[in-house]
Amino acid sequence: MxxxxxxxxxxxxxxxxxxxxxxxxxxxxxxxxxxxxxxxxxxxxxxxxxxxxxxxxxxxxxxxxxxxxxxxxxxxxxxxxxxxxxxxxxxxxxxxxxxxxxxxxxxxxxxxxxxxxxxxxxxxxxxxxxxxxxxxxxxxxxxxxxxxxxxxxxxxxxLAIGVSASEYKSLTxxxxxxxxIGAGALLAHYSxxxxxxxxxxxxxxxxxxxxxxxxxxxxxxxxxxxxxxxxxxxxxxxxxxxxxxxxxxxxxxxxxxxxxxxxxxxxxxxxxxxxTAKLRTLKPAIDEMQTGEKFMSKKQYADAEVHFRKALKLAPDDYVGLLLMSKCQLAQGNKREGERYAELAKISKPGEAQALHVAGLAKLQMGRYDAALSQFTQYERALPGNPNTIYYEAMALDGMGQRDQAARQYSRYLRSGNRDANAQRAYNRLQSWGYVK
Ligand SMILES: [Zn+2]
Known part of the structure; x- marks a missing residue:
């Protein structure tokens, strides 16, 4: 990654x-x-x-x-x-x-x-x-x-000093x-x-x-x-x-x-x-989530959804089950359902950052930019220091037509050192607005 x-x-x-x-x-x-x-x-x-x-x-x-x-x-x-x-x-x-x-x-x-x-x-x-x-x-x-x-x-x-904008790859x-921020991404790999x-x-x-x-x-x-x-x-x-x-x-x-x-x-x-007695009562639901996640990783979203539905039937308020279902819906293009499950996840575990991130992405995809911005701002308050949040704040501000503020966030994102597709998009926006010559 x-x-x-x-x-x-x-x-x-x-x-x-x-x-x-x-x-x-x-x-x-x-x-x-x-x-x-x-x-x-x-x-x-x-x-x-x-x-x-x-x-x-x-x-x-x-x-x-x-x-x-x-x-x-x-x-x-x-x-x-x-x-x-x-x-x-x-x-x-x-x-x-x-x-x-x-x-x-x-x-x-x-x-x-x-x-x-x-x-x-x-x-x-x-x-x-x-x-x-x-x-x-x-x-x-x-x-x-x-x-x-x-x-x-x-x-x-x-070597990186010589990297130019043309080396950025296409948008994702x-x-x-x-x-x-996936599982294990921040962890050391041991010998x-x-x-x-x-x-x-x-x-x-x-x-x-x-x-x-x-x-x-x-x-x-x-x-x-x-x-x-x-x-x-x-x-x-x-x-x-x-x-x-x-x-x-x-x-x-x-x-x-x-x-x-x-x-x-x-x-x-x-x-x-x-x-672990209480945890073990959740085992059947957790088994379904594990199976669903396997399908998610293979991009078989409809199959994944079947298992997340079973999991939520067994454990309706489970933060993980709700958030997995939200991501599964968004991955299938079902923005409204994705947003609904993200909102339920927020209620099931108030203040937990990831649900705010996913809810923000759902709202961004629906073009509800100010609602999205509010999610990302809350995320940054709950869990500061994630450059992805800065990027999505910039996108929301961009969508709202707040060019100066969006430009500020896009350049903050570039300064965070990311060299991914989002960095390319941020760079292109700044260039097209004349902030970068
Ligand atoms: Zn180890």
Whole structure:
């Protein structure tokens, strides 16, 4: 997703510029060795603070199931004390997305989707998942990845200066904006070595906390099973967490050797089942959403709609179900229905940003520019720092005939560093109005 890559690089670069001097070589807290780190721990926290809220919103926000959220946070916090970086500002969250995934930002913001929470079968497996994600934070994988990326970006920046307007590609339809910040787009992609290390650290942390190492075996086995059953369903997870069978076998081996003496530790299945009981009542609806999303990703919108309808029959007020249906309607050109479902999503989870974005796009497509502008303004207030919002504000102002204000937003968008089709359109508008010679 190139547009999001640009956005991510922009945000990271911005965070680093704002935080001042580069950090240079640092001691890796896990290995104790010197390593090229262009981000200081303060910058890791800053990058986390700027990016995590956008990913949480793309994943439909944190759960309203406060008991579940509290449970997951307390399991994570208890383990965090046993890590190599116990003082990081960890927070552990359940986000509403239905696909199977979990991830960590470099300052310690960690999230698991409802999809993966329904897959896990005991607290030791949850501990393994949280331990793995904390492993990435502790070994500073994002920091070292971003450091390498920034070095490369520094080289690429010299080339970018020569880029002219003619290199911009053709326009894409407005609907493309629906997926502008997609799942996983803001997250680091780890190497196989990073994944192995995160598994190793995860197992260490979970056993130290008192969970059976079988939790890690169980987690890895779920991923193998799901991959065998529906390979396409797990593309996002496996692009950031690959090589499931090798990892499962390693977990088995470690459980039998290094951690053999910990085999009597508990799995805490009952405690996990009690705390996820409410979530599990939604499983049939979430299954339908997952199936619908698979059709959406294949652009089979009519098939997707059938499953979203079933999901909404089972869980009529589900924010994700409503928003998925809204996007599905808009993708099929049903603007009025798309808008209606986006408005229902806004009611079901007031203040959550993504529904405002989708409602704004629906109104924009219907030519209701001032109503659209109001949605985008509210979005920016709820979740500042998304360049796409600036672009759509510009479009709404453009539609309203407010040329000066539209021009200001179009140039803000170009300054955000995006080089996508929207940037081309923004540039063309500015040129045709004489703002760019
Ligand atoms: Zn990982």
């Amino acid at each position: 190139p547009a999001s890559m640009n956005r991510r690089q922009f945000l990271y670069t911005g965070a680093i510029a704002a935080a001042g001097a580069l950090a240079g070589c640092a001691i890796n807290p896990v290995t104790g060795q010197q390593q090229l780190m262009l981000m200081s721990p303060q910058q890791e926290v800053e990058v986390d603070r700027q990016n995590a809220p956008h990913q949480f919103s793309a994943d439909y926000g944190k759960t309203d199931d406060i008991a579940l959220q509290t449970y997951v946070n307390s399991v994570g916090k208890d383990m965090a004390k046993r890590t190599h970086r116990p003082d990081m500002p960890y927070n552990f969250n359940v986000v509403n997305a239905t696909y199977v995934n979990a991830y960590a930002f470099p300052g310690g913001s960690i999230a698991a989707t409802r999809g993966i929470m329904l897959t896990l079968q005991n607290e030791a497996e949850l501990g393994a998942l949280m331990g793995h994600e904390m492993g990435h934070v502790n070994a500073r994988h994002t920091s070292s990845r971003m450091s390498k990326a920034l070095v490369l970006q520094g080289l690429a920046a010299g 339809p407005l609907a493309a904006g629906l997926g502008a 196989r070595e990073d994944e192995r290390q995160a598994d190793e650290l995860g197992m260490e942390y979970m056993v130290k906390t008192g969970y059976s190492p079988q939790g890690m075996v169980g987690l890895q086995q779920h991923l193998v099973d799901m991959h065998d059953r529906t390979p396409s369903a797990l593309e996002v997870l496996f692009s950031s967490h690959p090589m499931s069978e090798e990892r499962r076998d390693t977990a088995k081996y470690e459980a039998q050797t290094t951690y053999a003496s910990a085999s009597g530790l508990p799995l805490k299945r009952e405690r996990y089942m009690d705390n």
